[in-house]
Amino acid sequence: MAHTIAVIAGDGIGTEVMPEGIRALEAAAKRFNIDLEFSVFEFGSCDYYLEHGKMLPDDWFEQLKDFDALFYGAVGWPEKVPDHISLWGSLLQFRRQFDQYINLRPCKLMPGIKSPLAGREAGDIDFYVVRENTEGEYSSVGGKMFEGTDREVVIQETIMTRTGVDRVLKYAFELAQTRPRKKLTSATKSNGISITMPYWDERVVEMSKGYPEIAVDKFHIDILTANFVLHPDWFDVVVGSNLFGDILSDLGPACTGTIGIAPSANINPEGKFPSLFEPVHGSAPDIAGKGVANPIGQIWSGAMMLEHLGYKEAADAIVTAIEEVLSEGDSQVLTRDVGGQGTTASLGRAIADKL
Amino acid sequence: MAHTIAVIAGDGIGTEVMPEGIRALEAAAKRFNIDLEFSVFEFGSCDYYLEHGKMLPDDWFEQLKDFDALFYGAVGWPEKVPDHISLWGSLLQFRRQFDQYINLRPCKLMPGIKSPLAGREAGDIDFYVVRENTEGEYSSVGGKMFEGTDREVVIQETIMTRTGVDRVLKYAFELAQTRPRKKLTSATKSNGISITMPYWDERVVEMSKGYPEIAVDKFHIDILTANFVLHPDWFDVVVGSNLFGDILSDLGPACTGTIGIAPSANINPEGKFPSLFEPVHGSAPDIAGKGVANPIGQIWSGAMMLEHLGYKEAADAIVTAIEEVLSEGDSQVLTRDVGGQGTTASLGRAIADKL
Ligand SMILES: CC(C)[C@H](C(=O)O)[C@@H](O)C(=O)O
Ligand SMILES: CC(C)[C@H](C(=O)O)[C@@H](O)C(=O)O
Numbered sequence: 001m002a003h004t005i006a007v008i009a010g011d012g013i014g015t016e017v018m019p020e021g022i023r024a025l026e027a028a029a030k031r032f033n034i035d036l037e038f039s040v041f042e043f044g045s046c047d048y049y050l051e052h053g054k055m056l057p058d059d060w061f062e063q064l065k066d067f068d069a070l071f072y073g074a075v076g077w078p079e080k081v082p083d084h085i086s087l088w089g090s091l092l093q094f095r096r097q098f099d100q101y102i103n104l105r106p107c108k109l110m111p112g113i114k115s116p117l118a119g120r121e122a123g124d125i126d127f128y129v130v131r132e133n134t135e136g137e138y139s140s141v142g143g144k145m146f147e148g149t150d151r152e153v154v155i156q157e158t159i160m161t162r163t164g165v166d167r168v169l170k171y172a173f174e175l176a177q178t179r180p181r182k183k184l185t186s187a188t189k190s191n192g193i194s195i196t197m198p199y200w201d202e203r204v205v206e207m208s209k210g211y212p213e214i215a216v217d218k219f220h221i222d223i224l225t226a227n228f229v230l231h232p233d234w235f236d237v238v239v240g241s242n243l244f245g246d247i248l249s250d251l252g253p254a255c256t257g258t259i260g261i262a263p264s265a266n267i268n269p270e271g272k273f274p275s276l277f278e279p280v281h282g283s284a285p286d287i288a289g290k291g292v293a294n295p296i297g298q299i300w301s302g303a304m305m306l307e308h309l310g311y312k313e314a315a316d317a318i319v320t321a322i323e324e325v326l327s328e329g330d331s332q333v334l335t336r337d338v339g340g341q342g343t344t345a346s347l348g349r350a351i352a353d354k355l
Numbered sequence: 356m357a358h359t360i361a362v363i364a365g366d367g368i369g370t371e372v373m374p375e376g377i378r379a380l381e382a383a384a385k386r387f388n389i390d391l392e393f394s395v396f397e398f399g400s401c402d403y404y405l406e407h408g409k410m411l412p413d414d415w416f417e418q419l420k421d422f423d424a425l426f427y428g429a430v431g432w433p434e435k436v437p438d439h440i441s442l443w444g445s446l447l448q449f450r451r452q453f454d455q456y457i458n459l460r461p462c463k464l465m466p467g468i469k470s471p472l473a474g475r476e477a478g479d480i481d482f483y484v485v486r487e488n489t490e491g492e493y494s495s496v497g498g499k500m501f502e503g504t505d506r507e508v509v510i511q512e513t514i515m516t517r518t519g520v521d522r523v524l525k526y527a528f529e530l531a532q533t534r535p536r537k538k539l540t541s542a543t544k545s546n547g548i549s550i551t552m553p554y555w556d557e558r559v560v561e562m563s564k565g566y567p568e569i570a571v572d573k574f575h576i577d578i579l580t581a582n583f584v585l586h587p588d589w590f591d592v593v594v595g596s597n598l599f600g601d602i603l604s605d606l607g608p609a610c611t612g613t614i615g616i617a618p619s620a621n622i623n624p625e626g627k628f629p630s631l632f633e634p635v636h637g638s639a640p641d642i643a644g645k646g647v648a649n650p651i652g653q654i655w656s657g658a659m660m661l662e663h664l665g666y667k668e669a670a671d672a673i674v675t676a677i678e679e680v681l682s683e684g685d686s687q688v689l690t691r692d693v694g695g696q697g698t699t700a701s702l703g704r705a706i707a708d709k710l
Pocket of ligand 2 (some may be wrong): 089246546547577
């Protein structure tokens with residue numbers, strides 16, 4: 001039976017890397033005999049917004065809910081639509097309405113990729129950031145008072161629920177259990193953020209009782225970001241709230257030199273709703289339209305999607321193909337962010353060819 | 356007339372580095388003919404808490420308010436007192452009650468200090484983080500509902516006021532104006548945190564109108580942390596909310612390899628209340644009692660204090676003394692965190708001797 005994939009390319013380089021993501025998926029599907037059926041949607045982009053006055057049609061939920069997965073490019077183009085409108089009108093809706101409460105991002109030093117950190121080599125850094133993806137600091141609850149006066153005050157609430165915190169912790173503990181080092185690091189800030197963060201810490205302690213074989217530590221977010229730079233080899237699975245996870249899952253790939261090529265998965269683990277797979281990078285208006293965007297983030301996200309659909313071998317094959325092409329270091333093939341003079345298409349094709 | 360300095364050493368290595376901070380200050384005071392008068396206080400430590408059931412005596416405000424400055428070590432010892440109690444009971448009270456609304460931290464690559472970033476040299480990185488220090492994410496407003504049940508929900512409010520935001524922005528713009536590059540970077544997250552952060556952005560735009568000669572840019576906090584690692588040379592003055600500033604002012608010194616030696620100033624710019632000067636590092640229970648803590652953070656904080664009191668030349672002399680001792684690289688003098696086998700006292704004395 002075919003797996004149905006909804007494709008939303010979004011804005012800017014999202015539309016350029018998406019075809020390469022699909023190319024790699026089709027190559028892997030052919031090799032491993034997987035039946036994938038892609039359906040392309042135009043909504044979820046700033047151009048759609050300019051035409052329709054909204055990012056998504058009213059029935060988007062109905063249109064998308066029965067797909068097996070969403071394959072997403074990048075959204076946002078601040079000159080056309082302010083970010084908080086484009087994001088809250090699309091990506092953040094999917095995460096919330098489809099209850100994709102896990103955001104999962106690998107931070108891995110890859111062969112042929114230059115890390116900005118001194119003396120680190122491929123294999124030295126290999127961890128996951130597990131981010132809570134539906135609540136916490138990303139609430140839309142709050143408001144403004146005494147607007148336009150000197151007394152103006154703006155309030156926004158961070159909201160954590162036991163359900164929300166426990167389920168992301170559970171996922172992170174389960175993930176740690178599948179890894180050789182069996183280590184979990186919790187991001188907190190309970191010394192400064194005195195209500196929600198001590199609660200987060202409490203739930204970590206509670207959850208850890210069910211996983212006696214996992215070594216647990218915690219760091220306040222300030223020193224944790226420092227330790228990503230100083231001791232990236234310390235980490236195995238790092239779990240954080242929506243905001244802390246967001247920060248760590250950009251900083252982690254920055255430390256491994258993969259910020260431009262890292263993938264991410266927005267997962268509804270129960271499979272009640274489709275999960276969403278997207279590169280970490282944004283729509284990059286500054287390089288859009290030039291055909292030079294690196295498609296690896298999109299392709300690697302496709303690998304995470306295949307793994308989620310149950311095809312671990314095919315997923316691994318894609319990651320291996322990426323690593324091979326990076327190791328070869330052919331400057332005619334590689335895009336300029338990784339030291340080459342190639343194009344989105346040349347790099348995408350080289351990876352597909354390996355498959 | 357004498358400048359009165361209240362000394363609070365706090366916990367752990369705070370009590371070990373403080374004498375070296377005072378030694379350097381006394382040496383500089385002698386050389387530059389400055390009259391400093393130190394008064395030592397025992398409160399503000401976890402041991403005080405264990406004895407008195409509180410971190411500070413009831414009349415701490417009265418006792419401290421007329422000093423010209425507070426010279427602070429480090430507070431916190433989680434095994435004795437949970438961090439959110441020790442910190443909210445001391446340091447965070449000072450910041451708030453003495454309206455120290457600026458937290459200022461230099462991020463500077465120093466000679467002889469190894470940066471974890473590849474290929475960066477002394478002089479390459481030199482910026483300030485200006486952090487809002489009294490409101491924002493560090494509110495104590497919020498609470499818990501359905502406690503102890505599956506429906507448990509915890510809420511904490513981020514509160515920004517026009518007064519609070521504008522005054523830190525003003526300070527940051529003024530600081531940028533004193534620097535050759537005249538560049539200001541604002542930390543935001545208006546694409547995800549949809550009420551307070553767009554407000555922050557608005558105020559930056561408004562404030563920038565008064566400073567047409569300053570080049571302003573902004574980054575979302577996730578990619579900003581990545582850029583600290585990838586492009587630390589981009590930054591000159593970086594301004595952020597209480598939480599974002601907290602993160603950036605640990606990450607910045609981590610990138611320059613100075614996290615263990617960076618200073619910070621908690622400033623009430625109007626001088627209505629005393630300002631507070633403290634090293635960035637914490638009380639480090641793991642190395643406390645061994646006499647091996649690096650005292651440079653405390654000494655450098657003393658330099659910031661002298662500058663605040665109007666003695667720029669004396670402050671510069673202390674920083675120069677630190678740089679000289681680091682450049683010489685005498686392993687009998689340096690503490691082990693910077694590659695030596697010396698002690699807190701040997702390093703402190705070497706710096707004082709240069710003065
Ligand atoms: C100890 C903690 C409450 C404090 C803060 O978050 O402000 C510290 O990290 C700092 O930066 O001074
Ligand atoms: C674009 C933005 C709203 C989003 C987030 O903060 O979640 C992005 O940074 C991400 O990490 O996917």
